[in-house]
Amino acid sequence: MTGAEVIIKALEREGVNTIFGMTGGAIMVVYDAMYDSKINHILMRHEQGATHAADAYYRTTGKVGVTIATSGPGATNLITGLANAMMDSAAIVAITGNVPSGLIGTDAFQEADIYGITGPVTKHNYLVRDVNDLPRVIKEAFHIASTGRPGPVLIDIPKDLQIEEFTGDFDAEMDLPGYKPTIKGHAGQIKKAAEALKLAKKPIMIVGGGSQSAADELLEFVENVDIPVITTLMGIGAFPTAKDQWLGMPGMHGTVAANKAISNCDLILASGIRFDDRVTGKISTFAPEATIIHMDIDPAEISKLVKAHVPVVGDLKNILPRLSEYSERLDIDDWRKQTAAWKAKYPERYNTEKPLVSQEVIGMLRKETTDDCIVTTEVGQHQMFAARLFPTEKPRTFVTSGGLGTMGFGLPAAVGAALGNPGRQVVCIAGDGSIQMNIQELATIYKHQLPIIIAIINNGCLGMVRQWQEMFFSERYAEIYLADSNPDFAKLAEAYGIEGHNIHDRESAKIAIEKASKSNKPVLLNFFVYEAENVFPMVPAGAGVADMIIGDQMPEGDYDDVIYEAEVVK
Amino acid sequence: MSLEKHVLSVTVRDKPGVLVRIASLFARRGFNIESLSVAKSGIAGYSKTTFVVKGAEKTVEQVEKQLQKLIDVITVVDHSEAKYVDRELMLLKVTVKSSEERTEIRQIASDFRARIVDVHRNALIFEITGDEGKMEAFIEQMKPFGIVELIRTGRVALTRSAADPKILRKAKITTKVI
Numbered sequence: 234m235t236g237a238e239v240i241i242k243a244l245e246r247e248g249v250n251t252i253f254g255m256t257g258g259a260i261m262v263v264y265d266a267m268y269d270s271k272i273n274h275i276l277m278r279h280e281q282g283a284t285h286a287a288d289a290y291y292r293t294t295g296k297v298g299v300t301i302a303t304s305g306p307g308a309t310n311l312i313t314g315l316a317n318a319m320m321d322s323a324a325i326v327a328i329t330g331n332v333p334s335g336l337i338g339t340d341a342f343q344e345a346d347i348y349g350i351t352g353p354v355t356k357h358n359y360l361v362r363d364v365n366d367l368p369r370v371i372k373e374a375f376h377i378a379s380t381g382r383p384g385p386v387l388i389d390i391p392k393d394l395q396i397e398e399f400t401g402d403f404d405a406e407m408d409l410p411g412y413k414p415t416i417k418g419h420a421g422q423i424k425k426a427a428e429a430l431k432l433a434k435k436p437i438m439i440v441g442g443g444s445q446s447a448a449d450e451l452l453e454f455v456e457n458v459d460i461p462v463i464t465t466l467m468g469i470g471a472f473p474t475a476k477d478q479w480l481g482m483p484g485m486h487g488t489v490a491a492n493k494a495i496s497n498c499d500l501i502l503a504s505g506i507r508f509d510d511r512v513t514g515k516i517s518t519f520a521p522e523a524t525i526i527h528m529d530i531d532p533a534e535i536s537k538l539v540k541a542h543v544p545v546v547g548d549l550k551n552i553l554p555r556l557s558e559y560s561e562r563l564d565i566d567d568w569r570k571q572t573a574a575w576k577a578k579y580p581e582r583y584n585t586e587k588p589l590v591s592q593e594v595i596g597m598l599r600k601e602t603t604d605d606c607i608v609t610t611e612v613g614q615h616q617m618f619a620a621r622l623f624p625t626e627k628p629r630t631f632v633t634s635g636g637l638g639t640m641g642f643g644l645p646a647a648v649g650a651a652l653g654n655p656g657r658q659v660v661c662i663a664g665d666g667s668i669q670m671n672i673q674e675l676a677t678i679y680k681h682q683l684p685i686i687i688a689i690i691n692n693g694c695l696g697m698v699r700q701w702q703e704m705f706f707s708e709r710y711a712e713i714y715l716a717d718s719n720p721d722f723a724k725l726a727e728a729y730g731i732e733g734h735n736i737h738d739r740e741s742a743k744i745a746i747e748k749a750s751k752s753n754k755p756v757l758l759n760f761f762v763y764e765a766e767n768v769f770p771m772v773p774a775g776a777g778v779a780d781m782i783i784g785d786q787m788p789e790g791d792y793d794d795v796i797y798e799a800e801v802v803k
Numbered sequence: 804m805s806l807e808k809h810v811l812s813v814t815v816r817d818k819p820g821v822l823v824r825i826a827s828l829f830a831r832r833g834f835n836i837e838s839l840s841v842a843k844s845g846i847a848g849y850s851k852t853t854f855v856v857k858g859a860e861k862t863v864e865q866v867e868k869q870l871q872k873l874i875d876v877i878t879v880v881d882h883s884e885a886k887y888v889d890r891e892l893m894l895l896k897v898t899v900k901s902s903e904e905r906t907e908i909r910q911i912a913s914d915f916r917a918r919i920v921d922v923h924r925n926a927l928i929f930e931i932t933g934d935e936g937k938m939e940a941f942i943e944q945m946k947p948f949g950i951v952e953l954i955r956t957g958r959v960a961l962t963r964s965a966a967d968p969k970i971l972r973k974a975k976i977t978t979k980v981i
């Protein structure tokens with residue numbers, strides 16, 4: 234067996250059946266070995282797209298996503314995807330070819346120090362130096378990527394090792410004495426958490442991305458104790474939005490109910506969150522009175538930003554049922570009434586007197602699509618609107634670039650989601666700016682006839698930046714205008730062989746969405762929407778979450794203690 | 804921001820690339836590495852490193868947790884938390900201009916228990932071990948004679964407890980101690 238054959242065999246042993254990649258000189262030998270295997274290789278049109286697809290494949294299936302690239306430029310193209318997966322804790326294994334061992338370090342053709350470059354953006358990485366290490370390294374990579382806090386692992390394999398004859402032990406054991414993730418939550422800490430919870434008068438639960446793999450346990454726990462629940466951007470889908478307890482999203486573009494609950498609570502039960510600054514706002518004013526119970530699998534997240542009074546390190550799948558066992562329905566009726574009142578008083582609403590608006594389009598999409606559909610998003614205003622108006626109902630179905638905020642993520646992510654979930658509806662909610670960052674993946678979508686509804690929320694500008702310029706830069710709109718040079722997206726789709734429609738009004742929007750959701754084919758819908766629509770509420774960067782700006786978008790109403798006007802930034 | 808000095812003993816797998824990962828963790832959090840020593844540990848396949856770092860008190864705990872997360876890091880011990888012994892070794896070359904000076908220098912050196920490791924007609928090289936304070940004091944004493952060159956290893960440190968049971972527990976190391 235050659236090294237390349239060993240790589241394929243080891244991948245098959247891990248149960249890999251789909252790989253997203255792009256070939257090249259330093260990895261051709263592996264592609265040659267793959268040619269005879271049963272692995273379904275998806276030829277992406279850019280390595281960044283391949284990594285995002287692998288990332289979404291993991292997020293939507295729970296199975297490690299795999300990506301392959303060649304040395305030098307192929308490998309450097311992976312960096313954004315790796316950083317994205319690292320930030321959002323997505324388990325992917327990336328395999329790169331490198332120049333032959335003897336040439337490493339000589340500035341050979343297409344050589345880059347991939348091991349060095351990827352260190353800070355991977356959970357772990359390898360530069361393999363002996364062909365006989367390959368089976369063990371690949372086994373370790375999958376183990377590290379998928380256990381504990383998931384993350385990306387990269388394996389760099391010089392070309393000569395791919396050709397060399399393997400003489401080692403294919404069943405060699407893993408050798409990871411320094412890697413022992415804590416899975417089982419500490420019993421004493423769980424009891425302490427239950428006690429603190431029992432004493433609380435105004436507790437809330439904040440659910441983050443770490444809860445996606447424990448959705449059943451989460452629901453059972455919440456139904457048992459009946460506690461108000463807030464889902465972060467990464468936590469969307471982990472808890473059903475139809476439940477009374479659900480208050481929406483916290484933070485910068487969170488719901489009024491969620492942010493008010495945070496500002497007034499006396500206990501936060503944090504479930505797989507990392508207290509990102511987009512969630513907490515100004516940290517010194519973030520729930521200053523609250524007891525913090527922090528449940529997370531990563532001990533380094535405990536007290537990193539917000540001091541945890543009761544840390545519980547472990548897998549939520551293990552912790553939540555035990556916490557539930559020690560708890561019963563909380564005696565917090567007044568608080569339940571209060572949070573429910575906030576939720577009722579500040580529903581999602583938008584002005585439809587103006588021309589077609591983003592929120593309305595996203596609302597229509599939600600109405601017409603199936604309950605178990607998967608949503609992927611790009612980054613910008615449309616992403617926040619999607620989070621608020623199209624929060625999905627099932628775990629692992631809202632796929633968005635949370636931590637890194639990567640424009641160009643959504644379209645390739647839709648590819649990964651569609652391939653990982655055949656038969657499921659996938660909707661990619663994109664901005665006219667973001668989608669152009671990995672637009673080439675339309676070719677992949679066409680080739681595999683992936684039934685994705687690509688909804689471009691086309692406001693003719695880099696809307697999120699425009700909003701900040703309007704609010705904080707005296708309406709000086711520097712370099713955000715796209716409309717004069719955007720392509721005709723419908724024609725562009727057609728050039729790729731994909732059905733495309735340009736949509737300008739409500740009526741045709743409705744019809745097009747209805748048709749698209751039944752078509753079971755890729756369709757690109759380009760919605761021309763009102764340019765100056767802003768995402769509200771908004772907590773300005775650096776302000777506390779209690780200081781929300783409602784803006785002028787919501788109809789007049791009695792908003793008592795929230796700020797109306799953009800000018801009133803504290 | 805108050806900067807604190809921390810002496811960290813980090814036991815790592817003896818593999819290429821481990822140090823880079825550790826160093827970049829420190830750099831990202833604004834920690835300056837004052838000294839660093841790396842050598843084989845008593846156990847085959849593992850190295851022991853001693854970092855003396857200066858950084859914000861608030862972040863040191865976080866950096867230690869991040870270090871602990873690195874796959875090839877086995878244990879992290881912050882010596883600032885417990886009683887410890889630390890030593891470093893210095894080689895110092897000083898000029899000798901007369902025989903009176905030679906006697907004087909040798910007297911000071913013997914007070915410091917520094918050993919002569921090389922003798923030249925107009926220079927001497929001393930080897931001295933001790934803690935940081937002793938090194939500084941010896942340098943001060945030698946300055947008037949003219950220090951040509953000196954080199955220090957950086958600190959190594961051990962906790963004053965029995966073994967280092969944590970390492971053995973976490974690593975389940977069965978290899979015999981050399």
Ligand SMILES: Cc1ncc(C[n+]2csc(CCOP(=O)(O)OP(=O)(O)O)c2C)c(N)n1
Pocket residue numbers: 611612613614615616638639640641663664665666667668690692694695696697698
């Ligand atoms: C790769 C990358 N470059 C730049 C940014 C900064 N950025 C954040 S949102 C945004 C505008 C996105 O525009 P569009 O995709 O049209 O979405 P909209 O906000 O208009 O809905 C920009 C430039 C980013 N997040 N990612």
Ligand SMILES: [Mg+2]
Pocket residue numbers: 613664665666690691692693694695696
């Ligand atoms: Mg836009």
